[in-house]
Amino acid sequence: MIKAYLVEDELFAREYLKDSLLESKKVEIAGEADDIEKAIWEIQQLQPEVVFLDIHLAKGNGIELAKQLHSLKKPPFVVFVTAFDEYALTAFELDAVDYILKPFDEKRIEHTLEKIIKWKQLKTNDDRPQPVKEIKPDKSVNKLAVVKDERIIFLDIHNIIYIGTENRQVFVKTVNDKYVIDTLLYEIEQKLDSYSFLRVHRGYIINLEYVNEIEQWFNGTYNLIFSDGSKAPVSRSYIKTVRQCLGF
Structure with a gap:
């Protein structure tokens, strides 16, 4: 299961996103917030694996929250869910897993979840201790x-x-x-x-x-x-x- 946290200030949009994620049977909702202050505090406490994040919030900006999350010791994956496409480049510069434009459907969410699962596997492999090998300069992999x-x-x-x-x-x-x-x-x-x-x-x-x-x-x-x-x-x-x- 993917442990997720939602940051969305529109109640209807947040409930629709939550229902879509739960319908996939691959996600556990750890928490949710409608403003940055609550979100950053709870995310540090709950340590979700992924944060689904709107950009235009009534109290703050999702890009700024993503920057704060990026600097955490164990940063979660970030998926932007927004009605605005002009922040896509900034989002990927922050290593966002995905950038979903509203209105979205279940197939789009499923695609994102598959991507998160792949990233989780890659991260797990990266975190495993690896045997130390001596790499000779003339053995570089092209x-x-x-x-x-x-x-x-x-x-x-x-x-x-x-x-x-x-x-x-x-x-x-x-x-x-x-x-x-x-x-x-x-x-x-x-x-x-x-x-x-x-x-x-x-x-x-x-x-x-x-x-x-x-x-x-x-x-x-x-x-x-x-x-x-x-x-x-x-x-x-x-x-x-x-x-x-x-x-x-």
Whole structure:
């Protein structure tokens, strides 16, 4: 069972969310609140695994509460449930598990619960003590883990053409396929730091090995065209770096 806490100041919305969660048979409601002050105190006492959180509250802002929860010693997972879509980027920067727009249905809630179960399993594995191994520098693993069809797939980093964002999701484009992942773009950039990847746009990291052509775009920007015909934009703030790396 998933131990959950609800933060929602609209009674009808909170009751509907509660009923949807209980209907799944996967959730135990540990508590609920309609304001930040009560919520932060009870969450620290009850230690729920996940907090379902509205953003616009009569007394406070859900984003601010999420920031406080993020700093706890044992932070719960956070799922935003809101009628406003403009905070999605901020939500994922706070490592939110999901961002549900109202009005939602039971299928949407079920999808979120499945995601929480996966994250719980990954967290459990991370928390288990692991045997200490000596990793030799020449034995580095050139893989990036992605999830597809409920399976974890390890992609060869050298086969990745670029990583981008689309519909507020991060995806990996390879030579043969495309994968949506839950990792933030800046975290992937850190993993690829020692490879031939370059940030060319706020939402794109590209593999220089696959760049075949460069086309001029509007306002002095460019598009990079890769060997498979796909494209990625170069924003003006990254043009100097791209010119230096590609020598044009």
